[in-house]
Amino acid sequence: DAKTTQPTSMDCAEGRAANLPCNHSTISGNEYVYWYRQIHSQGPQYIIHGLKNNETNEMASLIITEDRKSSTLILPHATLRDTAVYYCIVRVLTTSGTYKYIFGTGTRLKVLA
Amino acid sequence: EAGVAQSPRYKIIEKRQSVAFWCNPISGHATLYWYQQILGQGPKLLIQFQNNGVVDDSQLPKDRFSAERLKGVDSTLKIQPAKLEDSAVYLCASSLASPTSGGRETQYFGPGTRLLVL
Numbered sequence: 001d002a003k004t005t006q007p008t009s010m011d012c013a014e015g016r017a018a019n020l021p022c023n024h025s026t027i028s029g030n031e032y033v034y035w036y037r038q039i040h041s042q043g044p045q046y047i048i049h050g051l052k053n054n055e056t057n058e059m060a061s062l063i064i065t066e067d068r069k070s071s072t073l074i075l076p077h078a079t080l081r082d083t084a085v086y087y088c089i090v091r092v093l094t095t096s097g098t099y100k101y102i103f104g105t106g107t108r109l110k111v112l113a
Numbered sequence: 114e115a116g117v118a119q120s121p122r123y124k125i126i127e128k129r130q131s132v133a134f135w136c137n138p139i140s141g142h143a144t145l146y147w148y149q150q151i152l153g154q155g156p157k158l159l160i161q162f163q164n165n166g167v168v169d170d171s172q173l174p175k176d177r178f179s180a181e182r183l184k185g186v187d188s189t190l191k192i193q194p195a196k197l198e199d200s201a202v203y204l205c206a207s208s209l210a211s212p213t214s215g216g217r218e219t220q221y222f223g224p225g226t227r228l229l230v231l
Contacts, residue, residue, distance in 0.1 A: 030215050036222075043117070043204050043222030044156065051217075087155055091218060098169045098212040101220065103155030 003027065003090040004104040011110050012082075018075040020107050022088030025069040032091045033064060034101065035073045037084040044087060047073065078111045085109070115139065117223035119205050125229045131193035134226045138186070138207030144168075145182055146220060147190050148204040156204055161212050162188065168212045195230045202227050 005023040012018040024033060032051050036044040048055055048062045050071070055062045061074040075082055085106040091099050118137040126132050138145050143164050148156035159178065160170040164185035173180070177196070182188040192199055202225040210218035 032217060034219075041224075041227075043206070043224050046219050046221070049217060049219070093215070094169065094171075096169055096171065098161065099215065099218065100158050100161065100169065100212065101156075103157070105153070105155055 003092060003102050004088045006086075006088050006104055006107045008105070009108040009110070011112055012075075012078045014080060014111050014113050015077055018073075018078040018082065018109060018111070020073040020075075020086050020088075020109065021070065022072070022104075023070045024088065024090050027068055027090055028093070029068075031093070033062070033068075033071050034089040034091060035060070035062065036087045036089060037082075038087065038106070039084045047086075078109075080111050080113060083109060083111045117205055117207055117221055119203075119223040119226055121226055122224065123227050123229075125231065126195055127231050128197055129194040131191065132195055132228065133189050133191045134203050134205075134228075136188045136190070136205030136223060138188070138205070139221055142207035142209055142221070143185070144208045144210060144212055145188050146206040146208075147180055147188070148206065150202040150204055150225070152201070159190070163212055192228075195228075197230050200228055200230045 034049040035047040038044045050062045064071045087106040089101045145162045147159045150156040160173045162182040180190045204225045206220040206222045208220045
């Protein structure tokens with residue numbers, strides 16, 4: 001029961017910005033949005049997270065809409081090494097009172113030379 | 114800082130055999146997670162520990178899967194007997210945050226163990 005919807009795949013030219021959208025229309029007020037990426041044969045790697053405000057770090061920027069129903073991960077200058085599957089994740093509160101990540105199927109980003 | 118370690122990296126077994134995976138989390142991380150990732154899908158949480166106690170194992174197929182975290186550090190995940198549909202990557206992750214507290218929490222993942230059941 002994924003809480004996020006992402007495009008299956010996207011292409012981006014090397015050096016250009018990659019904009020990866022995510023829909024999380026059922027997100028609750030205190031649930032954070034996380035982005036991870038997974039390069040082939042490796043474990044997922046943390047990129048960025050946010051609650052309400054836009055966030056930026058050395059890897060990427062995260063833009064969250066005012067209603068929090070969607071967000072966009074921006075890689076400002078994509079390189080070939082950014083080719084990976086990108087997961088938009090919501091950290092949800094379960095009925096047992098614990099929090100856990102709910103992964104969707106992710107977006108396969110291919111950066112083209 | 115050393116990352117999350119897992120072994121073995123690859124394992125091939127026949128159905129009905131047993132298999133065990135090992136995970137060593139980042140030092141000081143109280144919370145440990147085991148995920149199953151089937152080809153083409155995102156990781157699915159199987160079980161989470163806080164120190165050596167199980168916090169959530171609602172998605173763990175308990176008739177064949179078991180996990181333990183002795184002394185609140187290393188953890189093992191076992192499958193006995195394995196089925197064809199258990200072929201997947203098994204990921205271990207750890208974090209500083211408690212699974213019962215809201216707010217931010219960053220999970221750090223190991224490289225995974227790729228299991229093939231024939």
